[in-house]
Amino acid sequence: MTGARAPRPVRLALFVVVYGWRYLKANVQVAATILTGRPRLAPALVEVRLRCRTDAEVAAYMGLITLTPGTMAVSLSPDSTRLIVHGMHASDTTAFRADLARLEAELLDAVRRLERGGTAPNGMEEG
Numbered sequence: 001m002t003g004a005r006a007p008r009p010v011r012l013a014l015f016v017v018v019y020g021w022r023y024l025k026a027n028v029q030v031a032a033t034i035l036t037g038r039p040r041l042a043p044a045l046v047e048v049r050l051r052c053r054t055d056a057e058v059a060a061y062m063g064l065i066t067l068t069p070g071t072m073a074v075s076l077s078p079d080s081t082r083l084i085v086h087g088m089h090a091s092d093t094t095a096f097r098a099d100l101a102r103l104e105a106e107l108l109d110a111v112r113r114l115e116r117g118g119t120a121p122n123g124m125e126e127g
Contacts, residue, residue, distance in 0.1 A: 008113070015110035022103070023068055029089060030069040042091035045074065048083050048100050051108060055080075060111070061104055 005011070033039045052058045058080055062073040070088035077083070090096040 008110070011110045015106055018106055019064060019103075026069040026071070033088075040089070042087075042089055044087050044090035044093050044096065046085055046087065046090065046093050046097050046100075048085060048097055048104075050081055050083055051104055052080075057108065057111065058083075061107055064103060064107065065100070 006014070033041065050058065050061070052061050058076065062076065062083065065071050065073045065083075065085055072086045073083055074086050075084040085096075085100060087096045
């Protein structure tokens with residue numbers, strides 16, 4: 001995208017709303033699984049490469065994954081570059097990885113500052 005990025009407090013507030021919607025949908029999906037008595041479980045463990053650079057970013061990302069019903073951060077590589085995530089409804093592991101990557105990108109966009117020259121850190125485009 002082009003143009004100026006929103007100030008960080010605005011980006012954080014938007015992230016809270018986006019994550020809240022994700023959290024609500026996950027709760028409904030897990031509740032439906034429990035209440036129908038016909039679980040449509042498709043558990044999977046996937047490995048995702050992290051773009052998070054700091055311990056705080058990694059901890060926040062892992063916390064958000066684990067707080068979301070139906071997902072859990074299981075293991076972090078010693079060099080903090082890869083994460084193993086369990087998904088309760090992950091029949092399509094490619095889509096599950098893409099969803100995790102979107103969550104990470106949304107988090108990083110909300111918390112990272114722009115670097116000099118108006119570009120976002122880690123090669124992310126501004127906006």
